[in-house]
Amino acid sequence: MTWLINLLTPLPTTDDGWFLLQAKGNYAEQGCSSQDMAIWNIRGQAVAVGMQSIAIFG
Secondary structure (H helix, E strand, O other): OOOEEEEEEOOOOOOOOOEEEEEEEEEOOEEEEEEEEEEEEOOOOEEEEEEEEEEEOO
């Protein structure tokens, strides 16, 4: 239904090839769910944040 990503730096980079991703579910009920996500590099710099909202049709 909705996918959104905000890049917080001109070019998301990290020194060692690894990023930390946090994903948090806000809502999941009656065929819908919503999640927030954030990504940091090895230096602890936030490089992106995102949100998704999905529905399951069956």
